Amino acid sequence: MKLIHKFFLAFFITNITLVGAMFVFIYLNFTTEFNHFVEKQEQKHLSEVKLHLTQFYAKANSWETIAYNNQLWRSIVDPKQQNNEDRATLDNPPPTLLWIELPGDLLKTGRRISLYNQHRQVVVGRNEINENPLIEPILLNNTIIGWIGLVPSKLAANSPAKAFLNAQLHNYIIITLLVIVLAFIMAIVLSKHLIKPIQQIVIATNELNKGNFTNRITPLSQDELGTLSNNFNELASTLQENQQMRFQWMSDTSHELRTPLTVLRSHLIAVQDGVFVADNKRISLLIDQVNNLNLIVDDLSQLAHSDTASLSYQFKPLNIAALLQRTLESYSARFTQCQLNIAPLHLDNSVNYQVYGDQERLQQLFINLLENTCRYTNQGGQVQISLKQVKQHIELTFSDSAPGVNKQDQTKLFDRFYRVEKSRSREYGGAGLGLTLCQQITETHKGSISLQDSPLGGLQVTLTLPQTG
Structure with a gap:
């Protein structure tokens, strides 16, 4: 019925x-x-x-x-x-x-x-x-x-x-009998009136099942059915955005993978045909392209593990200042390669920088932030990193020099595959997944991460984690 x-x-x-x-x-x-x-x-x-x-x-x-x-x-x-x-x-x-x-x-x-x-x-x-x-x-x-x-x-x-x-x-x-006839007519009218918004929702959901996410419902009332219509419209908008993002991710991923693969294929064919000689310089170039592929695959793998809650966390008290210092020392060669001047880590020695977290994941977080700085900061630029206590939290800031990022793009940098300059991103590697992964690691540690304009002319990343001890 x-x-x-x-x-x-x-x-x-x-x-x-x-x-x-x-x-x-x-x-x-x-x-x-x-x-x-x-x-x-x-x-x-x-x-x-x-x-x-x-x-x-x-x-x-x-x-x-x-x-x-x-x-x-x-x-x-x-x-x-x-x-x-x-x-x-x-x-x-x-x-x-x-x-x-x-x-x-x-x-x-x-x-x-x-x-x-x-x-x-x-x-x-x-x-x-x-x-x-x-x-x-x-x-x-x-x-x-x-x-x-x-x-x-x-x-x-x-x-x-x-x-x-x-x-x-x-x-x-x-x-x-006349009243019964009138009741019969009114029952039909009221039933059609009440069923109309429900029929709209049924038709619209059928369109969703067919993959048509552009369909919207015009609410006919301000009651629960009107609220349901508005919720449906929000759901359709979300699905439409997800569909567009999925298509964009597939397109971006294919472009990201195609660039190093095209370079590898062209150079290997040239070596095979005798156009190029497989010397150390040529092999180093090919290895760089393979490394770019590894970076993309690693980012995708890490993000997939994070989405499915497969990343394992082993929380324990640790000194985040010491962990950051070790990470910077291990990354010094990368800064030298990118010709970036990094200022000494600014610390307040009177503060106990104890947090409750996973050492490997936090180090992964720092590496992603430092790698973004190396990739997207002009050569000869500067990098400043500071660590301080703000109330019951530890606040960590990464500031770099030009180029900067406008406000509109800053709100989208945590989206997957989003890049301000796609051509420049492909040139230096990366799939626009680093900041997304950083955000998920931070949220798992009950912290927050945000982006602002850097006083050095570039981008500033502010990371806040709850303090323990």
Whole structure:
């Protein structure tokens, strides 16, 4: 069953239940009120008839005139001068749940009244006094002068009151059916209204399954469905960006690998054809290209291990200043090769540079930062490294000279394969993965890494790690 059908059934069944319950309640309440109203009206009518009969008997001293004068009897039990509708409205208001006005002669009570003398013999009406469910004496000076009998409307066959109730029931049924039809229509309208944003999301997710990440949903409301639509749009944007980044990574990786491979292939073919001689200079050039390939593959491998949480960490207390000093000493030849002047490490001897971390991973982090400096700093440039305490953290800064990196590019340098100058990156090796790996190692050590403009004209990397001890 589709969701629109479930919505429809939920609304329709709920409306039918409520309408049915209201119909039963209203009709039963109306029937009760109407019967009570009829009883009061008939009792009042009977009391008035008794009064008229008492007055008549006081003058005539017998019932004979009434027995032979049907017109006189009717004038007493159904007085024309008094309007029943006015009595009902003024004295006993009818039930409020009437769809039509109550007719003035609805009850026809006078037709169900019988008169008997003091010996219970019929004067007018039913032959036997016991045929009347309601019997009351007529008194004159505390003496019974006769009896009056009444068949209540609710007990009478073909009662006008019952017919009126049936007519009202018929009206209620028609109105209930109209309400049910309206509920049916409203259930359809509401179901389609509610299902529309859901259908949008279903269609859009099908497009995502097909690989169409450009599709977006226009939120139709501000409720949870609107929030879901906005979340879908964010998801689609993220998937689209990831797809573009994946294509870019594949393209960049292929370019990165193609450059040294092309150089290797061209030189080896030239050596094979006798154009070049396989001397030490030529072999060194080929080895450099192989080293470039190794750097790219190493970066990819390290990053893949980091993504899958395969990098093992062995945390222990260590002196980060001593670790950095050893790394700089081992990298001195690389700085000399790149013709970079590195300033002595600036340390505050009063600070205990203890951190809780993995020695190998932190050294890998320092090497990546130093290698980036060697690759992308102009020859003859300068490098300054400082280590200081900031509150409960150790702050390490790497500053180099020109060229610098604009603010827009600084925010993207931690993205994989992103390079400010692709041609220059290929020339010096690297796939734009070093800073990404540095960021992941830093975050694993519960630290932070950021980029700023260097006071030397280049780029400054600020690394912050929590201090221990």
